[in-house]
Amino acid sequence: MSVTVSRTDASDTAPTGLDLPRTTEAILAADGHLVQSWADLNGLKKPGARTAIVAAKGTMVRDSDGNDLIDGIGGLWCVNVGHGRREIIDAIAQQLSTLDFYSTFYTFTHPAAAALAQKLATLAPGSLNRVHFSNSGSVANDGAVRILHHYYERLGRRTKKLVLSRHGAYHGSTYLSIAMTTPPYSKGWSKAEGIVHHLKKPHYWREGADMTEAEFLDALIEDMRTQIEHLGAENIACFIGEPIMGAGGVIVPPAGYHKRVQELCAHYDIKFVADEVVTAFGRLGHFFASEAVFDTQPDMITVAKGITSGYQPLAATLMTDEIHEVISGPDGVFTHGMTYAGHPAAAAAGLANIALMEAEHIPERVRVTGKLFENTLRSLGDIDIVGEVRGSHFMMGIEFVRDKASKALFPEALNIGMLVARKAQEKGLIARPLGHILILSPPLVLTEVEIARIGSILRDSILEVMRDLPSLNR
Structure with missing residues (x-):
C-alpha cells in the first residue's frame, strides 16, 4: 500500500x-x-x-x-x-505578530520564554528547575561545560575542568562539543585540546568480545574508574553521555549502565550531564528519558531537536537548583548567552509542540x-x-x-x-x-x-x- x-x-x-x-x-x-x-x-x-x-x-x-x-x-x-501541524505554525505566526523579537539578555525577558522555561521545569525530573536557552544541541552541550566551569570557579575549585565523554559519542560541532564527540568525527579538523577524555564505547555487540553483558558492564565501569583515578577526580568537572548514542551509530549501553555511571560520578563528586538532544520529547516514549527509562537523575540535561519538533531552532540546558544557586550568587555576572536564546517565535513553537504532544498523548x-x-x-x-x-x-x-x-x-x-x-x-x-x-x-x-x-x-x-x-x- x-x-x-x-x-x-x-x-x-x-x-x-x-x-x-x-x-x-x-x-x-x-x-x-x-x-x-x-x-x-x-x-x-x-x-x-x-x-x-x-x-x-x-x-x-x-x-x-x-x-x-x-x-x-x-x-x-x-x-x-510530523510536518505541517497548524497548531505550531499558527502559534509561531501569532507570536511574531505580537512580539517578533526581544532578547533574554540583561534584565529583559518575555512571556513565551518565561512560560516555556516554567513548562520544562515541570516536565524535567528532580530539581532540574532552571533553564538556559540556546539555539542548537551543540551550543547546549558546549554551554553545559562552560556553565560547570563557571560553577566550580565560583566554588574556588578551579582545577575541575576536564570532561569525560565516550568513544562513539556525538555531542555537536562547536569547537568544544566536537572535542566531546567521538574522535573519528574530528579527523582532519582542529578542536579544543586537553579538556576531553574518552571512555570505552559501551557497545556490547562490537566490543564485548567473549564477555557476558554483565561482565562487559563491569569492564566499562572499571575503565571509567581507572580514568578518574588517573586524571584525578579533583580535575574532572563532568561526565556527559547520550542515553542512547545517536550519530555514533545508535548504540544502546548495557542495562544498568547509566545508573552505575551516575553512582560513580556521585562517589567522585563529578557532575552527570545527560545529552537528551535526541532522546527527549517522546522519541523513547517519554518527555525525558533519563529518569523514566534509564533510572538516573542528572545534574544537567541538554535538549534541542524535538523541543519544537524542528519548526524553529531552539535548545536548552537544564540545571539543578543547586547549580543555579552557586552561579546566581553575589559578586558576579553570568557572562554567557546567545542573541537568539529563547527567541519569542521559537519559545512559542516549543510551547505549542508540547501542548500538542500532551493533547494527543x-x-x-x-x-x-x-x-x-x-x-x-x-x-x-x-x-x-x-x-x-x-x-x-x-x-x-x-x-x-x-x-x-x-x-x-x-x-x-x-x-x-x-x-x-x-x-x-x-x-x-x-x-x-x-x-x-x-x-x-x-x-x-x-x-x-x-x-x-x-x-x-x-x-x-x-x-x-x-x-x-x-x-x-x-
Missing part, C-alpha cells in the same frame, strides 16, 4: 513575495552556493547527488521532481509531531507504536548482510556486515549504507546512511500501515543491494 500526500506543485511552496527557485535545475543551481553540513562536498558536485525537498505534510515530504517520500529521519531526529502512543517500529526493523535481522539491528522505539540503527559470524565489515569504499539508502529513496523512503550503518528516526506519529511500509521498503532495498554486490565488488 502506498502512502501519499495531496499533490502540490513546487511552485506552490514559495511564500508570497519571495522569488524562490522552482524547478529542480534552478534549485540545484542556487544550491551550488550553499555549503552543506556533514556532506562530502566533492561528492555533491556529481549529478544526482543532491535532493531538493520542497514540501512536507505529516510523515511525508516531497522532492522537487514530485516524488513523495516517507521522512524516515524526521528531518534530522527532530520532526517528532504522543509519548504514550510511542510506547506502543515505537515498539512495533522497533520489532519491524529487528525482523530484518534474518537477512545475511544485516549484522545487528539496534536501538529503541523510534531511534533505530541497522549495521551491515560482510560476514555475520566474524562481524567483518564491507570495504569502506563500498559505502554499503549509502547503497541501501539510495535504493530505499527510489522506493519512497528517506533513511540516513552512516558508513556501514543505516539510521531511522522518523516522526513519532507513524501509523501501523506506514511502519509496515517502511519495513517492506527496507527489506526490498537491502535484498536488491545484496544481489548487486558481486558486480559492485569487482
